[in-house]
Amino acid sequence: MNPVLNLDTLRSCLEGILPAGLATCAPDGTPNVTYVSQLMYVDPEHVALSFQFFNKTRENILANPHATVLMMDPDTAARYRLSIRYLRTETAGPLFERMKATLAGIASHTGMAGVFRLRGADIYRVLAMETVPGRSLPPPVARAPLLPALRRSVDALSACRSLEHLIDTLTTCIERHFGIDHQMLLMADDAAQRLYIVASRGYASSGAGAEIPYGVGVIGVAAREQTPIRIIFPAAEYAYSRAIREQLEGGELADRLEASIPLPGLPEPSSQLAVPVRAGDRLMAVLYVESAQQCRFDYDMEDALVALCAMLGPCMCALQADSLEDDSPSPPHDHPVPDATAAPLRVHYFGRDGSVFLDDHYLIKGVAGSILRALLEDHLAQGRCEFSKCEMRLDPRLRLPEVVDNLDARLILLSRRLADRCAELRIEKAGRGRIRLVLARPVVLTAD
Amino acid sequence: MTPPTVLTPALADFVTSHLSIHIAASDDHGVATLVRGLGCRRDPATADRLRLLVAAPQAEPVLRALAANGRIAVVFSEPESHRTVQLKGHDAHRAERDPDDTALLSPYIDTLVVRLATVGTPEAFVRALLHCPAEALCIVRFTPDEVFGQTPGPQAEQRLAAGSALP
Numbered sequence: 001m002n003p004v005l006n007l008d009t010l011r012s013c014l015e016g017i018l019p020a021g022l023a024t025c026a027p028d029g030t031p032n033v034t035y036v037s038q039l040m041y042v043d044p045e046h047v048a049l050s051f052q053f054f055n056k057t058r059e060n061i062l063a064n065p066h067a068t069v070l071m072m073d074p075d076t077a078a079r080y081r082l083s084i085r086y087l088r089t090e091t092a093g094p095l096f097e098r099m100k101a102t103l104a105g106i107a108s109h110t111g112m113a114g115v116f117r118l119r120g121a122d123i124y125r126v127l128a129m130e131t132v133p134g135r136s137l138p139p140p141v142a143r144a145p146l147l148p149a150l151r152r153s154v155d156a157l158s159a160c161r162s163l164e165h166l167i168d169t170l171t172t173c174i175e176r177h178f179g180i181d182h183q184m185l186l187m188a189d190d191a192a193q194r195l196y197i198v199a200s201r202g203y204a205s206s207g208a209g210a211e212i213p214y215g216v217g218v219i220g221v222a223a224r225e226q227t228p229i230r231i232i233f234p235a236a237e238y239a240y241s242r243a244i245r246e247q248l249e250g251g252e253l254a255d256r257l258e259a260s261i262p263l264p265g266l267p268e269p270s271s272q273l274a275v276p277v278r279a280g281d282r283l284m285a286v287l288y289v290e291s292a293q294q295c296r297f298d299y300d301m302e303d304a305l306v307a308l309c310a311m312l313g314p315c316m317c318a319l320q321a322d323s324l325e326d327d328s329p330s331p332p333h334d335h336p337v338p339d340a341t342a343a344p345l346r347v348h349y350f351g352r353d354g355s356v357f358l359d360d361h362y363l364i365k366g367v368a369g370s371i372l373r374a375l376l377e378d379h380l381a382q383g384r385c386e387f388s389k390c391e392m393r394l395d396p397r398l399r400l401p402e403v404v405d406n407l408d409a410r411l412i413l414l415s416r417r418l419a420d421r422c423a424e425l426r427i428e429k430a431g432r433g434r435i436r437l438v439l440a441r442p443v444v445l446t447a448d
Numbered sequence: 449m450t451p452p453t454v455l456t457p458a459l460a461d462f463v464t465s466h467l468s469i470h471i472a473a474s475d476d477h478g479v480a481t482l483v484r485g486l487g488c489r490r491d492p493a494t495a496d497r498l499r500l501l502v503a504a505p506q507a508e509p510v511l512r513a514l515a516a517n518g519r520i521a522v523v524f525s526e527p528e529s530h531r532t533v534q535l536k537g538h539d540a541h542r543a544e545r546d547p548d549d550t551a552l553l554s555p556y557i558d559t560l561v562v563r564l565a566t567v568g569t570p571e572a573f574v575r576a577l578l579h580c581p582a583e584a585l586c587i588v589r590f591t592p593d594e595v596f597g598q599t600p601g602p603q604a605e606q607r608l609a610a611g612s613a614l615p
Contacts, residue, residue: 018569023472023480023521031480031513031521033472033534034598056596068481070470077576079506081481132483133505135579137572 005129007044010073010080011299014041015232016106017074022049024060024067032056037116038103039071041299042095042123047082050103051089051120061086061122070132075140079132084124091120094227101218105233146304149177154311163319163408167199170287170312175201178304180289182266186212187409188223188283191401192366195223195286198413203264208416209364210261219288222274226283230273230302232295238272261362261417271296277309279317287312320408342441345424349373349447354399358422367406368414370399375427375437376445389433411435453496454535454592462533463498464488466559467524471500471588473513473540483507485522486580487556491589492548498522498535500588501549501556503580511586514540520590523598528566532598540590550582 007014019035026032034057038050047069051058061067065086072079090096099121107116153173160166167185174183182202186195193214197207214224218238222229231238269290277285287309289297348357349372355365356372364372374397378384392398393407400407415427423440430436469485483506491497500522504511514520520540525532557578561571 021470021472021482021484021523023470023474023482025474025478025480027478029474029476029478029517029519030536031472031474031519032536033470033480033482033521033523035470035523035525035532064478066479068472068479070482070484072577077573079484079577081509083479134503135576137576 005080005131007041007047007126007129010071010129011041012075013071013073013080014039014047015074015295015298016040016102017232017295018072020069020071022057022067022069024057025064026056026060027063032060036069038099038106039069040099040102040121045126046087046123047084047126048090048095048099048121048123050099050116050118051122052103052116052118067124073136076136076138078136079134081130081132082126083128084126087123087125089120089122094225095123096121097221097225098227098229101221101229101231101235101238104235104238105231107235144179146178146300149173150304150307152177153308157308157311157315160315160319163316164412166312166315166319167412170308171199171201173308174287174289178289178301180291182269182290184219184264184288186219186223186286186288187406187413188285189366189406190283195219196413197264198285198409198416200264205262205264206416206420207261207264208420209368209413210263212263218272218274219286222276222288223283223286226276226278228273228275228302228306230297232271232297234268234270234294235272261364266290266292268292270294273297273302273305275302275305275309277313277316279313282317284313284316320406338439338442340442344442344444345422345439347372347376347443347445349445351447358425361421363421364414364417367399368410368417370397371410371414372418373445373447374398376443379437379439380443380445385437385439386430387435387437389435454595455490455496455498459533459592459595460490460498462526462531463524463535464490465526466556466563467526468560468563469500469525470523471502471507471510472521472523473510474517474519475513476516480521481509481513483510484577486578486585487549487552488522488524489549489552494591497589497591499543499549500590501545501553501580502586502588504584504586507586507588511542511588514542514588518590520588522590522592525598527563530599534596534598535592536594536596537590537592540588543587543589545585545587549587550585553580553582553585 016038020039022034022036024032036049040048042048067084069082069084100118103116103118156169156173160169174180184197184200186197188195195212197210200206212220214220218229270293271291274286274288276283277287346359353365354369356363356369374395389407418426426438427435428438470482471485472480472482474480483502485500485502487501489499491499518538518540521534521536523534561574564574
């Protein structure tokens, strides 16, 4: 294979921006030609074609696996012929889900929403590729290279000594080095099969604590399949807009929707990319970026963020287990005593789902809710304001999972949610491995 | 009785209305290849034949396969509506271009510029894609003997009866 002309350098032709042509041949020698909705990059030696309908093309490749694709570069109009050989069809799994999401974007881009339905991802080996002679346009002006952005980000992440610092550094890097304006980081709760937002940038509200079940939208599919999902055109069925909420509210997932914390997110994103963050086989989180601009995130951006998340996952895992040291000084402990004359803050805890309401307003549920209840209970009974993470890990009231407790992530979530919702109650760091409860009003705690 | 001609006036009007064209041929080893077409018109000498414009350097593998067996498949698509048909034939061969063929190229490209602009393709892109020096232009002539509706959807690639309405 030509060392210069390879699939890695032709990936822009495989974005689905322009349809490709596909020629197949029947056993009796009759050619067939059709347009391919989606031609997708799999690896340097394989492409996938969308299988949507049972038709002559399908019949031909099952009988005679040799075919030829004519594709073009969406920027330069350069044309390439790929000789390909059909290998197999995948009807589920990461590749299928990536193609399904991409196809949803292409369908909507080409006015074919409702017509295209992916039955399978047909995997082909690329046997040869050639440049078709002819005129082409100069390549577009190169954008800022991604490798320096990746390097700067990796350097910054590797210097982090606590999970919270890691999360904040990540969001800053995505914004500053990659120039991405809208992003969310969601931690995975594998036991509950859902993700919850711990950090976001670019939205009117942080959405800390808002949840997305595995399998729903770009983020949920990326989590379930543990594969990056990227869409470069508006795709209504994958946007976290009303459509998804309606799907959740009306369907069997209704009970899994936490409507109390609204999801942030662009109402109609034109580009979306969700990248799973893993440590070994374990899903730690999903990084999600989106844009109002079409084709904002290309294969190279996906590569860069996948590489960044490959470094982020093990860091997250290590720092969740134990912060190396607190790299930010803890605030001085000179908080005023709560104003005893002020009306008390009414905190109500529901043991059924760990949900907590402050003055009748929903705050949080699950482990984070149970943490707050335990802290307040001990504060009211013993007058304590400082707590160690070690003792919290052993506290049965917190309902922490035994194997992977995610305590640090829960505490970050709780502190951010409190920062969003309540000025009189917050938690903050109090030195290594310790947190402090800070109250500006007396508290009354009730539970059922 | 003579079989009804596949190339009805309505079909001929459609495929010669300056559509996006892809031409495929298969060699004697069962490998199909393809090239973009650069225009289509009825053959003035034989009414049920079509003449397709191609850029010879780009079409080289297609022309070689056609020379071997004459089997051809051609898909015509109207970009702005996705209306698409595929024609097949068994007698395709390279023909000499004449001045009327050469004269077709420029209006063909101009129309494609307008059609593809409706789906957001820039003019410079379309002109690069369809550019062909006159000396490189060559003609493929064939008689369509089958027609298939190929507008995207579950009914795509179903054979259309001669004279039936276009999809």
